[in-house]
Amino acid sequence: xxxxxxxxxxxxxxxxxxxxxxxxxxxxxxxxxxxxxxxxxxxxxxxxxxxxxxxxxxxxxxxxxxxxxxxxxxxxxxxxxxxxxxxxxxxxxxxxxxxxxxxxxxxxxxxxxxxxxxxxxxxxxxxxxxxxxxxx
Amino acid sequence: xxxxxxxxxxxxxxxxxxxxxxxxxxxxxxxxxxxxxxxxxxxxxxxxxxxxxxxxxxxxxxxxxxxxxxxxxxxxxxxxxxxxxxxxxxxxxxxxxxxxxxxxxxxxxxxxxxxxxxxxxxxxxxxxxxxxxxxxxxxxxxxxxxxxxxxxxxxxxxxxxxxxxxxxxxxxxxxxxxxxxxxxxxxxxxxxxxxxxxxxxxxxxxxxxxxxxxxxxxxxxxxxxxxxxxxxxxxxxxxxxxxxxxxxxxxxxxxxxxxxxxxxxxxxxxxxxxxxxxxxxxxxxxxxxxxxxxxxxxxxxxxxxxxxxxxxxxxxxxxxxxxxxxxxxxxxxxxxxxxxxxxxxxxxxxxxxxxxxxxxxxxxxxxxxxxxxxxxxxxxxxxxxxxxxxxxxxxxxxxxxxxxxxxxxxxxxxxxxxxxxxxxxxxxxxxxxxxxxxxxxxxxxxxxxxxxxxxxxxxxxxxxxxxxxxxxxxxxxxxxxxxxxxxxxxxxxxxxxxxxxxxxxxxxxxxxxxxxxxxxxxxxxxxxxxxxxxxxxxxxxxxxxxxxxxxxxxxxxxxxxxxxxxxxxxxxxxxxxxxxxxxxxxxxxxxxxxxxxxxxxxxxxxxxxxxxxxxxxxxxxxxxxxxxxxxxxxxxxxxxxxxxxxxxxxxxxxxxxxxxxxxxxxxxxxxxxxxxxxxxxxxxxxxxxxxxxxxxxxxxxxxxxx
Numbered sequence: 001x002x003x004x005x006x007x008x009x010x011x012x013x014x015x016x017x018x019x020x021x022x023x024x025x026x027x028x029x030x031x032x033x034x035x036x037x038x039x040x041x042x043x044x045x046x047x048x049x050x051x052x053x054x055x056x057x058x059x060x061x062x063x064x065x066x067x068x069x070x071x072x073x074x075x076x077x078x079x080x081x082x083x084x085x086x087x088x089x090x091x092x093x094x095x096x097x098x099x100x101x102x103x104x105x106x107x108x109x110x111x112x113x114x115x116x117x118x119x120x121x122x123x124x125x126x127x128x129x130x131x132x133x134x135x136x
Numbered sequence: 137x138x139x140x141x142x143x144x145x146x147x148x149x150x151x152x153x154x155x156x157x158x159x160x161x162x163x164x165x166x167x168x169x170x171x172x173x174x175x176x177x178x179x180x181x182x183x184x185x186x187x188x189x190x191x192x193x194x195x196x197x198x199x200x201x202x203x204x205x206x207x208x209x210x211x212x213x214x215x216x217x218x219x220x221x222x223x224x225x226x227x228x229x230x231x232x233x234x235x236x237x238x239x240x241x242x243x244x245x246x247x248x249x250x251x252x253x254x255x256x257x258x259x260x261x262x263x264x265x266x267x268x269x270x271x272x273x274x275x276x277x278x279x280x281x282x283x284x285x286x287x288x289x290x291x292x293x294x295x296x297x298x299x300x301x302x303x304x305x306x307x308x309x310x311x312x313x314x315x316x317x318x319x320x321x322x323x324x325x326x327x328x329x330x331x332x333x334x335x336x337x338x339x340x341x342x343x344x345x346x347x348x349x350x351x352x353x354x355x356x357x358x359x360x361x362x363x364x365x366x367x368x369x370x371x372x373x374x375x376x377x378x379x380x381x382x383x384x385x386x387x388x389x390x391x392x393x394x395x396x397x398x399x400x401x402x403x404x405x406x407x408x409x410x411x412x413x414x415x416x417x418x419x420x421x422x423x424x425x426x427x428x429x430x431x432x433x434x435x436x437x438x439x440x441x442x443x444x445x446x447x448x449x450x451x452x453x454x455x456x457x458x459x460x461x462x463x464x465x466x467x468x469x470x471x472x473x474x475x476x477x478x479x480x481x482x483x484x485x486x487x488x489x490x491x492x493x494x495x496x497x498x499x500x501x502x503x504x505x506x507x508x509x510x511x512x513x514x515x516x517x518x519x520x521x522x523x524x525x526x527x528x529x530x531x532x533x534x535x536x537x538x539x540x541x542x543x544x545x546x547x548x549x550x551x552x553x554x555x556x557x558x559x560x561x562x563x564x565x566x567x568x569x570x571x572x573x574x575x576x577x578x579x580x581x582x583x584x585x586x587x588x589x590x591x592x593x594x595x596x597x598x599x600x601x602x603x604x605x606x607x608x609x610x611x612x613x614x615x616x617x618x619x620x621x622x623x624x625x626x627x628x629x630x631x632x633x634x635x636x637x638x639x640x641x642x643x644x645x646x647x648x649x650x651x652x653x654x655x656x657x658x659x660x661x662x663x664x665x666x667x668x669x670x671x672x673x674x675x676x677x678x679x680x681x682x683x684x685x686x687x688x689x690x691x692x693x694x695x696x697x698x699x700x701x702x703x704x705x706x707x708x709x710x711x712x713x714x715x716x717x718x719x720x721x722x723x724x725x726x727x728x729x730x731x732x733x734x735x736x737x738x739x740x741x742x743x744x745x746x747x748x749x750x751x752x753x754x755x756x757x758x759x760x761x762x763x764x765x766x767x768x769x770x771x772x773x774x775x776x777x778x779x780x781x782x783x784x785x786x787x788x789x790x791x792x793x794x795x796x797x798x799x800x801x802x803x804x805x806x807x808x809x810x811x812x813x814x815x816x817x818x819x820x821x822x823x824x825x826x827x828x829x830x831x832x833x834x835x836x837x838x839x840x841x842x
Contacts, residue, residue: 032717040725
């Protein structure tokens with residue numbers, strides 16, 4: 001599967017897919033999309049890279065172990081959930097900034113939470129796929 | 137939860153607490169000499185203290201659940217103590233049997249307590265007495281007392297749950313003295329006495345206790361005269377005495393309850409004394425076989441006196457406290473309105489047999505000539521013979537001056553079982569009457585039996601013929617069968633083949649759904665509610681069905697995976713048609729990932745071989761068809777059900793105003809049902825860790841990097 005065309009295409013597709021996954025994550029609050037789909041698309045991007053260049057190169061590209069993404073994402077989600085407590089509000093109350101930021105849009109705890117979901121899904125998918133492909 | 141450490145000292149708990157601490161102190165003293173130099177002495181004391189604490193906690197608890205916890209703790213400490221000689225197989229087996237039986241009882245106790253707590257609305261025993269009338273009239277009353285009886289009978293060794301107690305005699309003698317005659321086995325008696333004001337006084341309560349107790353006391357007393365091992369004789373006479381107590385609680389009159397209260401004290405005093413004497417004999421001569429022992433009075437006089445005193449109390453010979461106890465038993469049986477003659481006769485019979493047993497243990501080893509083998513035996517350490525002598529002396533002193541315990545202990549204990557009992561007066565001499573006559577008959581009968589029935593090994597052999605029918609063997613047989621059945625069941629269902637698991641789950645679900653649909657659902661499809669198929673949908677359906685057929689018949693594994701992908705994408709398209717873009721998108725991404733995963737694995741698998749024959753395929757096909765059919769019916773039925781639009785409307789209206797989102801699906805995921813999502817991503821993480829652990833964790837090279 002290590003065809004030159006495939007490799008070259010992957011070099012372009014990887015950043016595009018990652019950008020697309022973030023785009024999907026951000027638009028989730030208004031239009032179809034969200035953290036779950038975004039995370040899976042990002043995982044597909046890396047798996048594609050692994051197909052083209054081999055698992056070793058993908059690990060090098062990732063720099064961090066996919067397993068460590070899972071606790072990071074979970075921590076982020078929990079953090080966004082308990083953030084309202086510090087303002088004296090019940091847990092998981094949505095907090096929002098007053099003015100939207102250009103390109104990204106309105107930022108609030110829900111977005112942070114979705115980002116946590118995104119990271120967890122990415123970590124889970126990559127962990128499972130990497131583990132299986134190394135073991136068989 | 138209402139589960140508090142509520143403690144309450146009333147007459148009944150005081151009586152038991154005094155017994156536990158008093159006899160406990162003597163047993164600790166005795167142990168220090170008896171177990172001297174033992175390898176695990178520290179452990180032994182630890183278990184004994186655990187037991188003592190648990191037992192005290194149990195009799196002092198007012199909250200039923202604290203009582204339950206302490207009840208279980210006594211079973212557990214008893215298990216450790218019976219299995220104390222952990223190198224002996226017999227002792228380990230006995231420990232396990234006793235834990236099984238008493239643990240089973242504990243299980244029923246919890247069930248009974250849960251029911252009682254639910255009905256009365258309180259977990260405090262003291263408050264329950266107020267709701268006694270409600271409980272007795274409740275439809276679950278019968279179930280409650282059955283559960284309670286199973287618990288009490290298992291702990292207090294009533295027929296047919298008595299068989300663990302003789303086995304428990306494998307424990308060191310101090311344990312047998314303390315747990316298996318004086319205190320722990322009385323926990324069941326305590327339970328029944330404690331709940332007499334709450335649940336007692338009903339005909340079925342009284343009759344069950346009278347019959348079970350009466351039968352147990354005669355059955356066990358009869359067994360005790362055939363046993364040749366001192367401890368086994370005592371074990372069966374203990375069961376018999378416990379039967380007597382249950383019998384008295386069953387009679388339920390204030391006289392009977394008084395007799396039970398006195399007999400609890402009497403029995404604890406003389407039985408503990410006899411056990412301690414047996415322990416000394418065993419310790420000094422190395423045997424407990426009754427026909428080998430005689431004449432020991434010549435070498436250990438104080439022990440012989442202790443044995444004699446305990447036997448006098450046991451036999452109910454004046455002026456012992458046992459005499460008062462036995463008088464009260466006969467009196468309460470005679471004063472009954474119904475069946476007085478039969479019940480009195482049963483009590484006299486049991487007492488006669490018990491008297492014979494007590495002579496065997498208390499006098500036989502000390503009487504007659506001393507065999508040469510025991511010439512070297514000498515009087516043991518004072519810590520061994522003072523406790524039984526003390527217990528024997530107390531039995532006589534209380535007989536002479538019953539006023540010592542009358543006001544402080546017996547009366548309050550009686551009042552906590554029977555709040556309206558008349559004032560009592562214990563005394564030794566009642567004058568010449570029928571009760572005295574019965575006492576004389578008992579003593580004469582016992583002596584006659586002793587002189588006519590010499591102990592010999594033949595009796596035990598004769599009795600062994602009936603072993604096949606004994607509850608113990610039946611229980612062991614049943615549990616063995618149960619184990620075989622569990623093995624069979626496990627091999628059948630948990631056989632490790634994923635395909636069988638899936639088949640069983642789907643078949644079960646299909647059967648359940650089919651039953652439910654045939655009984656509850658009326659099949660009716662409203663054609664007006666079904667929208668016509670568009671041409672696009674037709675095309676997708678066609679592709680879908682082709683892909684499924686291809687998947688089933690293809691000989692190539694890779695092609696099958698590709699077909700699965702096609703099916704997934706078709707479903708995505710259907711989601712799109714029915715305006716669920718979020719779902720379609722996610723399904724699309726997940727399907728892509730799944731196909732990649734399959735390809736990764738399949739790439740390395742060996743060539744595709746068909747293992748299944750046509751019969752298995754037919755079976756699987758039928759299961760799949762039925763399941764699909766049922767889901768279709770279910771889907772059509774959903775259309776008929778009236779749906780509530782309330783939640784949908786709420787989400788639609790408030791998504792933007794409250795959560796500042798326009799995509800309702802996403803707002804539900806991250807805001808309204810955020811906790812759900814949180815749990816879901818945690819589950820995902822656990823699944824990934826599971827995959828990693830399954831594939832990567834090889835014990836010798838687990839430091840491999842991911």
